[in-house]
Amino acid sequence: MDFNKIGLSSLSDFPDLPTPPPYKIKMVEFTEIPPIEERRKILKEAGYNVFNIPSEKIYIDLLTDSGTSAMSDQQWSALMRGDEAYASARSFFRLKEVIHEVMGYEYVIPTHQGRAAEYLTFNALDLKKGDFAVSNQFFDTTRANVEVRGAKAVDLVVEEAYDLKRELPFKGNIDIEKLESFVSENEGKVKIIVLTVTNNSGGGQPVSMENIRQISEIARENNIPFFLDAARFAENVYFIKNRERGYGDRDLKEIAREMFSLADGVLVSGKKDGLVNIGGFIALNDKELYWKIRQLMVVTEGFPTYGGLAGRDLEALAQGLREVLNEHYLRSRIEQVAFLGKLLEKQGVPLLKPFGGHGIYLDGLSFASHLPREQWPSHATACAIYEYSAIRTVEIGSLMFAEKKDGEWIWPKLDLIRLAIPRRVYTLDHIFYIANSIGELYRNRHEIKGLRMTFEPPVLRHFNALFEPIE
Ligand code: F0G
Secondary structure, eight states: OOGGGGTOOSGGGSOOOOOOOSOOOOOOOOOOOOOHHHHHHHHHHTTTOGGGSOGGGOSEEOSOSSSOOOOOHHHHHHHHTOOOOSSSOHHHHHHHHHHHHHHOOSEEEEESSHHHHHHHHHHHTTOOTTOEEEESSOOHHHHHHHHTTTOEEEEOBOGGGGOTTOOOTTTTOBOHHHHHHHHHHTTTTEEEEEEESSBTTTTSBOOOHHHHHHHHHHHHHTTOOEEEEOTTHHHHHHHHHHHSTTOTTSOHHHHHHHHHHTSSEEEEETTSTTOOSSOEEEEESOHHHHHHHHHHHHHHTOSTTTTTOOHHHHHHHHHHHHHTTOHHHHHHHHHHHHHHHHHHHHTTOOBOSSOOSSEEEEEHHHHTTTSOGGGOHHHHHHHHHHHHHSEEOEEESHHHHOEEETTEEEOOSOOEEEEEOOTTTOOHHHHHHHHHHHHHHHHTGGGOOOEEEEEOOSSSHHHHOEEEEOO
8 A cells, every 4th residue: 555645654653443344245336536626626516515516426425314324134124024004004003113112112104304303393392582591502404494493592502612632521511600600591482402413513523411411400490392403313322321420330221321311302314324315203291292203293293103104114213223323334434424524633634623423624724824704714624525536525614604794704613524434335445545535635735725605695605505616
């Protein structure tokens, strides 16, 4: 192997190899690397928005880890068992049983994906103007579902979460003092606490069991419903086992049950740790809230036993939830992500530490430090990564979160480029290709061109914005 290609001079510079995964590959999907001239043309046609790049023109797709995982042979077989009855299908009861087993909740409501679970729950809780929903950090759809109802979404993650270089084991924690004072200052107005595990917007960082327990106590004392946004619950559980004192010898399933027992329920996008391409659910113990949601959902999602999904989707999700707490799998997954982080770090690429559970987040402001923020340095870097290597990544920074007040931009603290790693999809060879390509681009970073926004959508700007390069 030519170590210089990855910007490392000898084998001794190499980080330890990650644990190999507990599976082998049964089916493959071909991909190719379009020639550089074609990639430049594609970027131009896409209006320099990575969401517009046709996926067949992408060699490695790190846009998201959501809905992009590979299903197992067991999941594909489960599809055949799907009971497509409109109401009270066998597949629903199978899913309910697995969720009860893994999470311990009584009531289960399937939804077509995570954001529908958010929409229904905030509706049923009647969030409105003057109300607050509090989180460590809301994910963008969760925030949008609070704010479309006129309520305010408040992030109370620990201050260290905004410091890219601080290496703390649980940077996804809520600041407990801030939570206590916010709740007491706004008595009766905090209608829900939603804890995102792991914290996606903050770099895939976990929340400790101790923090969850403290939040739970505050929620119970103040009679506030406490839900986990549990899209990446298994990765959070793995981090608790490996980083929190007292959990090292415990079984992952036991840790998961303890974590869920501290909350009143979960809002879940099954597209991450559910290991499926589509699907989500709400699970909870509150009978009254459950009945409210049941009645609301028939209008948009479908009958409460299928919630916008086919019976076969429910089967695949049930099987995925059974598979995901496999310790060997989680170790190889999280070590694979960290290995990419270490290869990039060794080449000096600026990034967020510690490495996240589902991806590596690059620091766009340092990567393209020659570009002013008005030229979207992180987004420009994401476009340059595609041009350079046919790898798609995504900006999670200014383009996604900056606000405009009286014509002036207010920039968010973090300006990142996320390399989200789909589950069970890419091999170590792919990881080397990613590390090599991004390392090389970093060494030539002065070539990254700034971008000018030519179309600025009023909401969820990043999905539809268009750009042109500044020559
Ligand atoms: N909560 C979190 C923490 C998420 O990361 C997502 C989606 C959702 C809720 C919404 O779930 O997509 O099933 O409706 N995250 C994806 C991502 C889109 O790329 O991080 P959904």
